[in-house]
Amino acid sequence: MANRFLPYGRQSIDHSDIAAVVEVLRGDWLTTGPTIEALEEAFAEAVGADHAVACSNGTTALHLALAAEGVGPGDVCIVPAITFMATANAALYCGAEVVFADVDPDTGLMTPASLAEAIGRADGHARVALQVHLAGQCEAIDEMAELVSAAGAVLVEDACHAVGSRWKGEPVGNGRHARAATFSFHPVKTIAAGEGGMVTTRDAALARRMRLLRSHGIERDTARHERSESEPWWHEMQALGWNYRLSDIQAALALSQLRRLGAFTARRRELAQAYDAALSRANLPVAPLQRTPDCDPCLHLYPVRIDFEAIGRSRGEIMAALAGQGIGSQVHYIPVPDQPFYTARYGRQDLPGARRYYARTLSLPLFFGMTDEDPGRVTDALAAALGT
Numbered sequence: 001m002a003n004r005f006l007p008y009g010r011q012s013i014d015h016s017d018i019a020a021v022v023e024v025l026r027g028d029w030l031t032t033g034p035t036i037e038a039l040e041e042a043f044a045e046a047v048g049a050d051h052a053v054a055c056s057n058g059t060t061a062l063h064l065a066l067a068a069e070g071v072g073p074g075d076v077c078i079v080p081a082i083t084f085m086a087t088a089n090a091a092l093y094c095g096a097e098v099v100f101a102d103v104d105p106d107t108g109l110m111t112p113a114s115l116a117e118a119i120g121r122a123d124g125h126a127r128v129a130l131q132v133h134l135a136g137q138c139e140a141i142d143e144m145a146e147l148v149s150a151a152g153a154v155l156v157e158d159a160c161h162a163v164g165s166r167w168k169g170e171p172v173g174n175g176r177h178a179r180a181a182t183f184s185f186h187p188v189k190t191i192a193a194g195e196g197g198m199v200t201t202r203d204a205a206l207a208r209r210m211r212l213l214r215s216h217g218i219e220r221d222t223a224r225h226e227r228s229e230s231e232p233w234w235h236e237m238q239a240l241g242w243n244y245r246l247s248d249i250q251a252a253l254a255l256s257q258l259r260r261l262g263a264f265t266a267r268r269r270e271l272a273q274a275y276d277a278a279l280s281r282a283n284l285p286v287a288p289l290q291r292t293p294d295c296d297p298c299l300h301l302y303p304v305r306i307d308f309e310a311i312g313r314s315r316g317e318i319m320a321a322l323a324g325q326g327i328g329s330q331v332h333y334i335p336v337p338d339q340p341f342y343t344a345r346y347g348r349q350d351l352p353g354a355r356r357y358y359a360r361t362l363s364l365p366l367f368f369g370m371t372d373e374d375p376g377r378v379t380d381a382l383a384a385a386l387g388t
């Protein structure tokens with residue numbers, strides 16, 4: 001067991017998950033059947049939102065939310081520089097442009113100040129600000145919603161890391177402050193469905209529009225058809241949508257995993273505490289991610305901050321040394337404006353907080369199936385890799 005490879009993240013599939021999928025396979029529906037509705041209801045309830053719209057992945061969740069909001073050419077979406085590129089790409093899918101916001105160098109999160117600065121650079125065109133709850137942490141959601149609203153825009157939460165997180169005692173994604181929140185069920189995320197996504201909102205019209213767009217823009221409800229005399233086969237395409245549907249097979253897995261969310265959250269919290277304690281005992285030049293006030297995160301990642309320049313070792317060397325001890329690690333994220341596509345589009349961006357965050361971050365393994373000993377083992381391997 002000592003040499004068991006520890007990836008930085010991994011799904012946990014138990015008998016209940018397998019049974020749930022098999023049950024759907026034996027049933028009548030493989031896609032867009034009753035399991036989708038059951039998942040949507042359970043998810044909405046879990047995060048305290050009125051509506052939840054299931055879709056094929058976290059990227060299509062972002063695209064649906066922005067498209068249903070009416071984002072289009074001439075609009076700007078504000079996106080923090082530290083995120084997965086899908087957050088920015090979704091804006092471009094809609095024909096909008098992106099203004100990248102800087103982040104706090106110690107949390108990796110866009111702050112009210114960096115959001116306000118980015119709104120200024122959007123020059124009156126800001127339509128949506130996407131806040132990314134990096135690693136599952138969040139901050140000042142109410143304050144940011146107010147800032148955005150004063151600029152005539154709305155806040156959308158990219159909560160792909162934050163299922164199970166709470167802010168000021170309430171679940172993230174409940175739609176109290178933001179127009180919508182998006183989630184991913186990719187296997188490295190806290191809830192795995194193979195692929196899968198969800199958008200939550202309190203806005204019934206937005207939810208209806210997202211349901212329309214996720215299946216080609218086809219309206220099934222005859223009461224909403226533009227043509228009044230409907231033949232029995234009549235169905236109407238009312239907007240240009242896509243096939244962004246989730247299958248019932250995936251929904252069954254997501255629903256079963258959602259029932260385990262309490263256990264997932266508790267275990268991630270225990271493991272994060274074990275890391276915090278082991279790192280502080282080891283007295284290494286390694287700091288856990290700066291924690292934000294008012295947030296009780298279900299950590300999706302366990303990023304640490306290491307001043308590689310100061311210790312005179314490169315991140316690549318440390319990652320290779322960890323891998324040599326059977327420990328995976330990863331970097332979340334390369335600043336999106338530094339991707340060649342975005343640099344070609346917008347030029348080099350001067351975002352010092354994002355640069356400093358990126359220079360020091362390293363994500364250590366964090367997933368449900370880790371043992372109580374694993375955070376200590378990773379810390380020992382890190383100490384060896386750092387040569388302390």
Ligand SMILES: *Cc1c(COP(=O)(O)O)cnc(C)c1O
Nearest residue numbers: 057058059084086160184185186
């Ligand atoms: C994973 C992720 C996405 C995209 O989700 P997919 O399901 O992989 O399409 C978007 N934003 C963030 C912050 C993510 O971590």
